[in-house]
Amino acid sequence: MPLTFELDPPVTPALRDGILRLWADVSNAGGAVGFVPPVAVDDIRPELVKHLVAMAEGRMRLVVGYEEDGTVAATAFVAYNAHRLMRHWVWLYTVMVHPSHQGKGYGRDLMAAAEREVRGLGGIEAIRLACRGGTGVDRFYASCGYKEVGRVPNAIRVADGDDRDDIIMLLPLT
Template sequence: MVERVTAVGEELATWLLGCWVDVTNAGGAVGFVPPVGPEDVRPALDAHLAELSAGTAFLGVLRADGERAGFGFVVGSANPLFRHWATVLRLQVHPRFQGRGAGRTLLDGLAEHARAGGLEFLHLTYRDGLGLGRFYESCGFAEVGRLPGAIRIAPGDDRDSVLMTRKL
């Protein structure tokens, strides 16, 4: 089950931060390169929480086996020309829940909440080189472009940023 969240208290914020750190340090491509600590991730989390407060985004929190298992943000546009679509950001499943279909459940739940909110398209980007394209394609996304070498993991390790969309 994916719960739609528009306001985050301190307890949930602490869990989100811990999950993000654990996912990153397990090799997840969610905006950082390991190793990271809470102090590295907190500014990015705070920026997303500000989007929630501004009403331009919602958070989807996945529950599995009665526990929080993952999350993702869906961020819309204030521009009236783009209000029918939104961007999925920071999609992640805690390592304890990976490999059991939790990522698909989370992404499908985010799509359902987006559709129920009147959105018609979702967009996301991912870091190439981790096999994520097959996963997103199996969830109904299609590749629409690439930015070659846009993501620098380390000197000499540049990856494409792959753009994908899904009609809801």
């Protein structure tokens, strides 16, 4: 069953808890979303609060993918640039699809939904994201139309002796 996507759903306790569970499950499955396993919901909560505050202040938007029963199965946060010379593009953060849905096309659906929603914002000419090297996710983003535009070698320290590149990718919308 395909996911249903929504931009800026009301932030309810169910949504908050669903995002926390999703984020923990993705992280513990090895997903590169800011944490390394093992991670608990309480470890993630402060980071989610930062995202929710940015949403409340109008600096960030949220695209959520729901399963038929309303379970949060995917997210992507869209962050506006505060710098006046960079307001023509946005960042995509915390792009996640639940590990149980890997291989079903939901990641591609999420990326398409995020692009569609960003195009609907008006005045945005590109979407930029960063991803952790060594995971293969850069190939996935490339298959969604993103191009690698920068790379910082060994910028992400996953563990002692395990440094990864920070890969910057861009999707022009014009």
